[in-house]
Amino acid sequence: MSGTLVLCGAPIGDVRDASPRLGEILARADIVAAEDTRRLRRLTAALGVTISGRVVSCFDANEASRADFLLAELRAGATVALITDAGMPAVSDPGFRVVAAAAMAGVPVTVVAGPSAVTVALAVSGLPTDRWVFEGFLPRKSGERRSRLRDLAGERRTLVILEAPHRLSATLDDLTSAFGAQRTAVLCRELTKTWEEIVRDDLAGLAGWAHGRDVKGEITLVVAGAPNPAPPAAALVAGTPAAAAFAVMLAAEVAGHEAAGMSRKEALAAVTAKHGVPRGLVYDAVVAAKSGGDRSRSHRGGNAPGPS
Incomplete structure (x- = not known):
């Protein structure tokens, strides 16, 4: 036996x-x-x-x-x-x-x-966790790493990456080049240990944080997935059926994140990043859903007002 x-x-x-x-x-x-x-x-x-x-x-x-x-x-x-x-x-x-x-x-x-550092980092990241992908350690050679990241740039699921401290700065530079400077990411270092550190920023901000810094310990990076393609223009024109349907979808996604444990602020940020729309548009969709009314507004460029 x-x-x-x-x-x-x-x-x-x-x-x-x-x-x-x-x-x-x-x-x-x-x-x-x-x-x-x-x-x-x-x-x-x-x-x-x-x-x-x-x-x-x-x-x-x-x-x-x-x-x-x-x-x-x-x-x-x-x-x-x-x-x-x-x-x-x-x-x-x-x-x-x-x-x-x-x-x-x-x-x-x-x-x-x-x-597991993977699930712990996901939990504390505040990024969407309903769908995610674990990439593990990226290739050590810069050319291979950049090629891999180009392949991953369009991935819409949240991405989890492990990295060694001595390669962190180069990896963040390559991530910034491949994914764009404004992609939201969270750097988790020494999770559950005495010197635990969690840094939340966009990729350009994290790259700047890492440059010249003597980083030590285990590193787990959580990177937001690629944003969805921009919604059709009709979805951003107040009063149209497309705009109403889009607002309902935004509000439902915020509610889903809150049900999963996110705060309202985190949920708004996650949905805003996912769809590439102004935060105020998402906020208005949530308010409209709660009140049963229609407070959606058209987006004419710039940052729409919303909660801080």
């Missing part, structure tokens, strides 16, 4: 985010495969856990060969706990080959749920 592969979500910073179940699994697993065995020992010491099984390393350079060993142990009935330095194994971390081998062999795979 085969054993079970348990993917263990590790804290991304604050050890108090570890679940009691994580400690239980690490304590009783027959084998604990860790990206860094020293960091594993520090984690278990902080949790007050004693590992009773065998500890082996499983990192990028040895994962292919380690997968064969772990699969043999799983087939023999062992419980194998797979843990990386932070977050969820196989998500921009070692583990994919092990999981794929176990799944192909019909070995049960389960998970101890835990924090």
